[in-house]
Amino acid sequence: MSVQAPVHAQAATRVPRTLPIPGVFIPNLPAGSSAWREAVRQWEEGAENLLPLCDWPPAWYSGGMRTVFRTKRGDRKTGLSSSHFPAHRDEDTFLRLYPEASKGFRALLTAIQARSPTHVCRHRTSKHGSPEERDSACSRASSP
Known part of the structure; x- marks a missing residue:
């Protein structure tokens, strides 16, 4: 009698994670x-013998490295782009615009994304309709 590996173990073929x-x-x-x-400092000055994030070569945050660094670098870029952080670096103005x-x-990024005209929030919809539509369908099905 041969023993087979569980189905879930056979199906769990993973792509090896890229090492930093x-x-x-x-x-x-x-x-x-x-x-x-601190995000400003990392973006403009770098950290601990590291290039500033704004000067990183694309190979460090794209391709196989996108899963390692792209989100963090992208968040810093979004939060500190010149359209959000005033070019003259006036902290009072910035804090008035983004309290x-x-x-x-994270709260700052959420506020920037919510106010951005280019940011499109895509809401996922269920194939069974919105919560309200599902509730009304359930109430119709249970009524005589």
């Missing part, structure tokens, strides 16, 4: 109101 480039990394941001300032920055970097 040695010495290339993006530090996590601190929590709270200082996060956006969410004092809550943390």
Whole structure:
């Protein structure tokens, strides 16, 4: 009698994860109101013997490396583009425009994306309709 591996083990063929480039990394941001300032520093000045994120060669955040660094670098870029962070770097003006920055970097990104005319929020829809449509269908089905 031969023993076969469980079906789920056979189906779980994974693509090997790309390993980061040695010495290339993006530090996590601190929590709270200082996060956006650290993001500015990482974008413009770099961190711990590392090129500023704005000067990274595309090979460091695209291709196989996109799963490793693209999101973090893209978030820093979105939050610090000249259309959001004033070119003259006036912190008071920036904080008046985006008070969410004092809550943390994720809150700032959410605010920027919500106000961006080019940001299109794509809502996923169920093949069974919206929650309201599903509720009304259930109530129709259960009524005599």
